[in-house]
Amino acid sequence: MIRLDHLSKLYSGRAVVEDVSLTVETGQIAALVGTSGSGKTTLLRMINRLVEPTKGRVWIGDTDAAKIEPHLLRRRIGYAIQGHGLFPHRTVGENIAIVPRLLGWREAEISARIDELMQLFDLDPAVYRDRLPHALSGGQQQRVGVARALAARPELLLMDEPFGALDPVIRAKAQDDLRAIQRQLGTTLVIVTHDMEEAIQLGDRIAVMDKGRLLQFAPPSEILTAPATPFVEALVGAAERPFRLLSLSTVDALREPGEAPGTPINPDTSLREALALCLWEGRAALPVSGGGIVTLAALQARAEGASR
Amino acid sequence: MRFALPPLSALSPTGLLFAATGAIGLWLPLVQFKPNRIVAGQGVDLIAALPGPAGWAVALGMAAILALGLAAGRGLGLRLGLAVLGLGLSLFALGLAARGLMPEGNRMARVSPAAGFWLQFLAFALMATDALARLRPGIRTRAAILAGAVAAGTGVLASGWLDRTSVMIEYAARAEMFSRSLWQHLLLAFGSLGLAFIVGLPLGIAIFMARPLRKPVLTLLNMLQTIPSLALFGIMIPIFGWVAAHVPGAADLGVAGIGPFPALMALFLYALLPVVSNTWVGLSSVSPAVRDAALGIGMTPAQVLRQVELPLALPVVLAAVRIVLVQNIGLAVIAGLIGGGGFGSFVFQGLNQTAMDLILLGALPTIFLALVAGIGLDLVIETLSRQKHRSTP
Numbered sequence: 001m002i003r004l005d006h007l008s009k010l011y012s013g014r015a016v017v018e019d020v021s022l023t024v025e026t027g028q029i030a031a032l033v034g035t036s037g038s039g040k041t042t043l044l045r046m047i048n049r050l051v052e053p054t055k056g057r058v059w060i061g062d063t064d065a066a067k068i069e070p071h072l073l074r075r076r077i078g079y080a081i082q083g084h085g086l087f088p089h090r091t092v093g094e095n096i097a098i099v100p101r102l103l104g105w106r107e108a109e110i111s112a113r114i115d116e117l118m119q120l121f122d123l124d125p126a127v128y129r130d131r132l133p134h135a136l137s138g139g140q141q142q143r144v145g146v147a148r149a150l151a152a153r154p155e156l157l158l159m160d161e162p163f164g165a166l167d168p169v170i171r172a173k174a175q176d177d178l179r180a181i182q183r184q185l186g187t188t189l190v191i192v193t194h195d196m197e198e199a200i201q202l203g204d205r206i207a208v209m210d211k212g213r214l215l216q217f218a219p220p221s222e223i224l225t226a227p228a229t230p231f232v233e234a235l236v237g238a239a240e241r242p243f244r245l246l247s248l249s250t251v252d253a254l255r256e257p258g259e260a261p262g263t264p265i266n267p268d269t270s271l272r273e274a275l276a277l278c279l280w281e282g283r284a285a286l287p288v289s290g291g292g293i294v295t296l297a298a299l300q301a302r303a304e305g306a307s308r
Numbered sequence: 309m310r311f312a313l314p315p316l317s318a319l320s321p322t323g324l325l326f327a328a329t330g331a332i333g334l335w336l337p338l339v340q341f342k343p344n345r346i347v348a349g350q351g352v353d354l355i356a357a358l359p360g361p362a363g364w365a366v367a368l369g370m371a372a373i374l375a376l377g378l379a380a381g382r383g384l385g386l387r388l389g390l391a392v393l394g395l396g397l398s399l400f401a402l403g404l405a406a407r408g409l410m411p412e413g414n415r416m417a418r419v420s421p422a423a424g425f426w427l428q429f430l431a432f433a434l435m436a437t438d439a440l441a442r443l444r445p446g447i448r449t450r451a452a453i454l455a456g457a458v459a460a461g462t463g464v465l466a467s468g469w470l471d472r473t474s475v476m477i478e479y480a481a482r483a484e485m486f487s488r489s490l491w492q493h494l495l496l497a498f499g500s501l502g503l504a505f506i507v508g509l510p511l512g513i514a515i516f517m518a519r520p521l522r523k524p525v526l527t528l529l530n531m532l533q534t535i536p537s538l539a540l541f542g543i544m545i546p547i548f549g550w551v552a553a554h555v556p557g558a559a560d561l562g563v564a565g566i567g568p569f570p571a572l573m574a575l576f577l578y579a580l581l582p583v584v585s586n587t588w589v590g591l592s593s594v595s596p597a598v599r600d601a602a603l604g605i606g607m608t609p610a611q612v613l614r615q616v617e618l619p620l621a622l623p624v625v626l627a628a629v630r631i632v633l634v635q636n637i638g639l640a641v642i643a644g645l646i647g648g649g650g651f652g653s654f655v656f657q658g659l660n661q662t663a664m665d666l667i668l669l670g671a672l673p674t675i676f677l678a679l680v681a682g683i684g685l686d687l688v689i690e691t692l693s694r695q696k697h698r699s700t701p
């Protein structure tokens with residue numbers, strides 16, 4: 001079990017994470033979603049103290065994370081990130097062995113663990129164990145990254161957009177595999193994602209964040225049926241609900257005069273895609289090529305009309 | 309493939325360059341004859357310099373080699389062989405000319421290599437390196453070739469064939485000082501490199517970890533680097549002279565205004581910028597994701613530095629070793645000016661006495677050392693970066 005207790009992080013007086021409390025039960029998956037810059041990564045990194053909280057506490061089981069030396073704490077917690085962060089000068093086997101070595105496991109034990117994990121992640125040890133990471137495909141590298149995070153059988157695994165760099169097909173498979181392996185090992189998992197579909201598919205509970213605040217922390221079904229705020233509703237809606245009207249009309253229909261930064265979108269873009277863009281990139285308006293803009297407010301107004 | 313014969317019509321552009329260089333070399337005087345070591349001499353060309361028909365034979369031989377080199381795409385191995393033969397011929401001619409021209413029992417006269425010899429030698433050396441570069445030999449082969457070239461050079465000198473040439477006569481008169489200078493020169497170059505690493509590596513790590521230090525340190529080192537070398541060596545004299553006179557115990561430790569100590573310090577200061585900046589660049593080039601993951605899975609910052617950042621920075625740091633070593637072998641010549649020893653002593657003595665041969669006695673081995681060090685370190689760096697990719701399928 002892991003419990004975040006009124007966690008806040010301030011950077012030069014500005015709250016990047018503000019008063020977040022939540023509990024993830026042992027063996028459960030919590031998916032952190034929210035727009036870019038909403039503080040997901042900061043929240044995750046406060047759990048293993050890559051970022052020190054300004055206020056609040058992190059409890060892992062009944063230990064206060066602040067009371068353990070950061071590197072010793074991190075050896076108990078798996079950590080996998082986008083772009084995997086494998087050591088390019090170490091072989092696959094050596095990469096997976098890092099934490100067990102730090103913990104002083106015996107060599108035979110380490111070697112057995114490497115083979116076991118590689119098999120679990122569908123990588124033939126005979127073929128891949130002695131390769132360097134650059135001689136692997138992106139999907140394989142990502143799996144090694146997760147295998148490395150799980151090497152020392154951590155009770156808790158933290159992942160920051162681990163599938164962010166993968167193409168959609170491999171990504172779906174990677175999600176399925178992760179879910180299966182997580183269930184099999186019973187590891188508690190906190191995963192940050194940009195992708196509401198991914199959060200719904202993986203999460204036992206979803207934490208929706210906006211501007212450093214936790215808006216809702218609930219099972220996916222509840223998030224879908226009883227969104228706590230219009231923001232959550234819009235976020236969920238953009239990904240999951242059949243916005244027929246939004247999908248049917250194009251940006252052209254809501255075009256209004258004005259200027260907005262960024263690359264202009266095509267006037268043929270559907271309203272649904274435009275809304276998704278606004279939400280994920282945290283923008284109030286998008287420029288439309290050929291002149292004019294489309295605003296988040298207009299899109300949300302249309303979406304509300306559509307969902308009635 | 310190597311020995312496939314191409315259409316003869318095609319002319320190799322590089323072959324043309326080598327042939328032109330060599331032809332001018334054949335035309336210019338092979339050696340200079342001087343009644344004594346400091347007067348201006350008189351040029352003697354190849355035909356006249358060698359006894360009897362030997363001059364013609366050598367000239368024709370060289371011309372034939374240069375002409376064969378003209379045809380593009382001739383077997384590279386053949387080209388290399390021809391070039392080596394050409395190098396041998398030019399050394400043979402030089403030795404023979406010196407033997408023939410030196411009057412028996414005359415200890416004052418000198419026969420020095422002149423423009424003709426240098427250009428011939430250059431043409432064949434270029435031809436050889438060109439062929440070698442195109443052959444793309446593996447690392448081992450190149451190491452063997454380097455060793456072979458060093459052995460061959462030493463062998464030629466040891467054989468005594470060139471003993472009557474001016475440079476070798478200067479050498480014979482100073483054999484003991486020469487080997488002392490060699491050691492001093494190596495000590496200056498490697499010693500300053502070692503010092504630069506002892507100080508520069510931690511400094512590079514420090515400016516990598518402590519951002520505010522970066523600018524002042526790099527600016528200072530950059531400024532040092534822009535001081536002209538002669539001036540820097542000159543500045544050392546009063547500074548360390550003062551230190552030796554006023555700091556108790558300093559003089560006993562070898563600190564002095566002139567001699568090897570200030571020279572070592574000047575070289576060390578020059579070496580510092582490449583070492584510090586390459587260490588910093590190498591460390592900063594490590595991907596942030598790798599660093600983040602290393603910390604995130606529980607390595608201490610010291611472990612991240614030792615096991616991840618430094619190994620990944622190694623190729624860039626080694627590049628600094630190469631820069632510094634080659635640079636310092638050359639710059640160490642200036643140590644001769646402030647009594648620091650090394651091959652520079654010959655160069656500056658020679659300049660004082662306007663004795664060109666003595667200058668060459670200092671300059672030639674310096675060039676040779678720099679070349680060998682540069683090529684040797686390239687081989688080391690390549691071997692290491694190969695190893696890094698050893699498991700590429």
Ligand SMILES: Nc1ncnc2c1ncn2[C@@H]1O[C@H](COP(=O)(O)OP(=O)(O)OP(=O)(O)O)[C@@H](O)[C@H]1O
Pocket residue numbers: 011016034035036037038039040041042043194
């Ligand atoms: N070290 C730091 N110093 C100052 N501000 C920071 C620092 N780290 C993050 N921030 C700011 O905190 C806010 C939240 O950042 P964070 O990386 O947690 O967002 P995120 O939700 O993970 O975004 P994304 O989805 O783009 O990864 C951003 O506005 C960011 O600029």
Ligand SMILES: [Mg+2]
Pocket residue numbers: 040041042160
């Ligand atoms: Mg993030």
